[in-house]
Each structure stands twice: as structure tokens, then as C-alpha cells.
Amino acid sequence: MKIKEIKVIVCSPGRNFTTVKIITDEGVYGIGDGTVNGRELSVASYLEDHVAPALIGMDPLRTEDIWQYLYKGAYWRRGPITMAAISAIDMALWDIKAKVAGLPLYQLLGGRSRDKVMVYRHASGLEISEVVERVLAIKETGVEAIRAQVAIPGLPPIYGTGDSTDTAALKGRGAIVPHEEVWATHKYLPLVPKLFEKVRDAVGWDVHLLHDVHHRLTPIEAARLGKDLEPYRLFWLEDAIPAELQEGFRIIRQHTTQPLAVGEVFNSIYDTHTLITEQLIDYARVTSTHAGGVTGIKKIFDLAAIYHVKSACHGPQDVSPIAMGCNIHLDVAIPNFGIQEFASYTEQMFDVFKCAWSYDRGYLQPGEVPGHGVDFDESLAAKYPYKQAYLPIARLEDGAMTSW
Ligand code: CS2
Ligand code: MG
Secondary structure, eight states: OEEEEEEEEESSSSOEEEEEEEEEETEEEEEEEEEOOOHHHHHHIIIIIIIHHHHHOOOOHHHHHHEEEEEEESOOOOOOOHOOOOOOOHHHHHHHHHHHTTSSSHHHSOOOSSSEEEEEEEEEEHHHHHHHHHHHHHHTTTTOOOEEEOOOTOOOOOTTSSSSOTTTTEETTTEEEEEEEEEEEETTTHHHHHHHHHHHHHHHHEEEEEEEEEEEHHHHHEEEEEEHHHHOOOOOOOSSSSSTTTTTTHHHHHOOOEEEEEOOOOSGGGHHHHHHHTTOOOOEOTTTTTTTTHHHHHHHHHHHHTTOOOOOOOOTTOOHHHHHHHHHHHHHOOOOBBOEEEEOOOOOHHHEEEEOOEEEETTTEESSSSSSSEEEEEHHHHHHHHOOOOOEEETTSSSSSOOO
């Protein structure tokens, strides 16, 4: 079997996605997700200009060798664009391999280790009372784990609180530019424990509660927040500090028993190995789109398993339904599954990406069809052309740039 053709398609059924389709000389094909939010065209260009031409004629079943060819073979290693391209190819190749085997992907990853995949869903709002209502409403739908976020009084709504801001490009300076958010740590820090006091009171102790800091604190601020949240026993505190400073987690760890999660922006095992081997985190949030596909995140989760670190694949809407499918197959198979983020998708997205995986009352199932079980409607996708969009940026109240 040989790789005959590689198509790269960028479409926008409500948001932008970069999708790869690998077609073999025997007619079997596989699809993969290479979406990097706000950088979709860069991944497409890397794939089209540099990756696809080199892979034509190769044996698609050599998933590990092709992964190494693209990773070790490239002098310029790692980075979100390169790794998203490798991820997309890798997912498509595993799809082909599992289709050829006539098995759902999870069977090739060791078979089932569990019956179902627990998810967490998002509750957010401008006021604490609004968030509490949403948490209760989500709980009513059978969900057992909920992330709660609230806007900071006196500041405009930010990421994860009001309307979604994560594709909010604005017209300005004669072009489309990123939406700008305002951040004030001293207003945020006392607010979050108040939020969780109210949420915990309302929801009781059977529901797991999570919170995403989105990389906005320093280590000592995060340590303070972790201590203040201890009475409410969060499932985790996510992305407490900018993720690239792995040493910073030592400071947080010294001060709080609050479980910690990080990794949605990581793209290789080297971004996270200190955090894992020093047991500085509890959950690794890498996802198949950004950390090297099925092959890449399996390596990370296998290392993590040795150090009591569990999986928690990133799963917002910009991780496409294809990558969500791959994540779910890994989630059922690996021994150290923790939780799966699930923001779900719109009907328009589900029309373009046909999924064998399914969601019901707080749990996901991978489906039993051969491959990863997600197909892509190319002609429908063509009706939704790419639309320029950005992730927001964040500034302090004095106008200085800050992490988001
Ligand atoms: C978030 C994401 O899902 C999460 O936890 O942090 O919404 C993230 O901001 C986006 O995926 C960025 O593209
Ligand atoms: Mg996050």
C-alpha cells in the first residue's frame, strides 16, 4: 500500500479547521486534524509545501517511521505549526491502519481499559449567581464534572466568561486585528474562592469542579489561589501560570495540595517531561491535534503513567471532531485516563465532520466503526471558506501586555 495523494482543506463551518485527507493507491483513506486556532493557514502551508510532497509513495502503515521522519528528519523541530502538521498526518495514518485492520482505533492502542469516558463541561457567566445557575443546569443533564469561570466585576467580560471571545477578530488600524481583553490579578484572586464557595454550596460534593486560570498568574499568586481554593476541593486548577516555565510549578507545589493541570499549548514530550518526572502536575492536558497525533500523545501519557500523572486531553471546539475522535479512542484505551474536556460542536460542524463517537449524559463513547470513526464531507466543507480570525490578546489596566 502506498500514499497516493494528500489533500489539505481549510474550512470554516462556524470556525476555522485545517483538515488533512490521505488517500492510498488501494482507495482506503484517512483524515486528520491540524487546526491551530488563529494560525490555520500556516499549518496548511507547511503541510502543502513541505510535508505532503515528501510522503507521496510511502507505506502509510509505517506510522512510527513517518512520525520520526517528520520529527527527527526536520532540522527545525517542534513548535505548534510543525507539530500540528505531524499530528494531522499521524491521525490520518492511524485512521488508515485501523480501517485496514477492520478495527476501531482503540483496539490497536491496547483495547478497552474502561467502559466509558468521563467529560467535563463548561459553566460561565458575568455574575457568580449566573454561573451557579449554569452549573446546576449542567448537573441536571447528568454531567459529573464542571468547569466554572466568572467575569471580573468592573472589567469587560474575558475569555471563558461572557460570549466566547476566542475567534473575536475586530476591525481596527485598517485591518482585522485581535480582540483585546483587560486583566487585573488583584481583582481576580479574591473573586475565585467566592465563586467556588457559592458553587460548592449549591452543587454539593458529588460533582467535580474545575477552574481554568489560562496562564495568567505568577507562581506565588497561583500558590495563594491554590491554598484559598483548598476548602472547595477542586478536581484541578488549570494553567495556573504561563506554561513554558516548568520550574514555576515547583513553587506552586510546595504550597498547595490543590491538583494541577497544564499542557493544552504543549506540543512535545519535552515541554512536559520535567513536570511529569518531578510529579509537579496531576493532569497532562496535551491533545492529539497539537502534540503529535495519536503517536505523540501516547508517548506522553505512557511516560505520565509511571509518575502518577493522568490524561486530560484538551477538547475545546478548535480541537476538531476528528481530533476529539482520536482523543476518545486513547481515553478508553490508556490505563491513566483522568478526564476529557468536551465543549461539543454545532450542528453545522457535525454536518461537515460525521462522527461515529457519541456523547450521552456526561460520558463519551468512541464508536465501533473501523478507523477513528470520523469522516469529512469535502463538498460541504467547500461551502464554508476560511474566515480570518484571531485569538484575543490581553493587556493590564495600564495598557501593558500580559499573558493570556
Ligand atoms: C481553553 C481553550 O479549553 C480550554 O481550556 O483554554 O478554550 C483555549 O483557550 C483555546 O483552545 C485556544 O485556542
Ligand atoms: Mg484551558
